[in-house]
Amino acid sequence: IAGITQAPTSQILAAGRRMTLRCTQDMRHNAMYWYRQDLGLGLRLIHYSNTAGTTGKGEVPDGYSVSRANTDDFPLTLASAVPSQTSVYFCASRDFQSREYNEQFFGPGTRLTVL
Amino acid sequence: RKEVEQDPGPFNVPEGATVAFNCTYSNSASQSFFWYRQDCRKEPKLLMSVYSSGNEDGRFTAQLNRASQYISLLIRDSKLSDSATYLCVVRGGYALNFGKGTSLLVTP
Numbered sequence: 554i555a556g557i558t559q560a561p562t563s564q565i566l567a568a569g570r571r572m573t574l575r576c577t578q579d580m581r582h583n584a585m586y587w588y589r590q591d592l593g594l595g596l597r598l599i600h601y602s603n604t605a606g607t608t609g610k611g612e613v614p615d616g617y618s619v620s621r622a623n624t625d626d627f628p629l630t631l632a633s634a635v636p637s638q639t640s641v642y643f644c645a646s647r648d649f650q651s652r653e654y655n656e657q658f659f660g661p662g663t664r665l666t667v668l
Numbered sequence: 669r670k671e672v673e674q675d676p677g678p679f680n681v682p683e684g685a686t687v688a689f690n691c692t693y694s695n696s697a698s699q700s701f702f703w704y705r706q707d708c709r710k711e712p713k714l715l716m717s718v719y720s721s722g723n724e725d726g727r728f729t730a731q732l733n734r735a736s737q738y739i740s741l742l743i744r745d746s747k748l749s750d751s752a753t754y755l756c757v758v759r760g761g762y763a764l765n766f767g768k769g770t771s772l773l774v775t776p
Contacts, residue, residue: 660711
């Protein structure tokens with residue numbers, strides 16, 4: 554089934570630990586995005602990638618890094634997790650070339666708790 | 669000031685009611701407009717795009733007023749299954765800007 558997968562589904566992490574959230578899409582979309590969603594704050598963009606090999610900073614990039622070695626994968630790394638990074642993380646993708654190029658598809662999310 | 673503003677609600681309405689959500693955006697150069705739906709603890713999904721001439725999809729009608737930088741969503745004949753959070757979304761460049769969402773609860 555085509556779509557976006559994220560792993561893990563949920564994670565409890567000790568502060569100071571390194572963590573990588575995985576995101577894979579099989580739709581061959583050009584662009585991929587990472588958002589965090591917090592109660593009362595809505596969805597905020599962390600990092601994005603318009604094509605393999607390029608990345609950019611979103612609204613809240615501090616404490617996070619990304620890479621885009623190929624079209625399908627877009628991992629998000631927390632180098633040293635802090636409690637304020639407790640959130641639900643959504644990966645998304647978009648295809649610039651398709652008729653529905655405006656639609657952004659989301660993965661099921663990763664619920665991260667940093668203690 | 670957040671780029672996309674919505675009334676957070678919650679809106680509690682009985683089945684069969686008509687309910688309207690409003691949204692304003694601050695960037696006059698914004699190019700595309702959408703309503704997304706998000707069910708509890710799930711990912712957002714596109715409900716409908718919003719066009720300048722207004723558009724309808726079944727019981728849902730979306731309107732855009734570029735001069736006032738205002739977007740609306742009207743839901744007619746509400747169903748229990750319409751209970752969700754509705755996100756107003758605006759594209760101004762490389763990514764989407766999301767409102768915080770308006771919560772709708774349709775009751776029997």
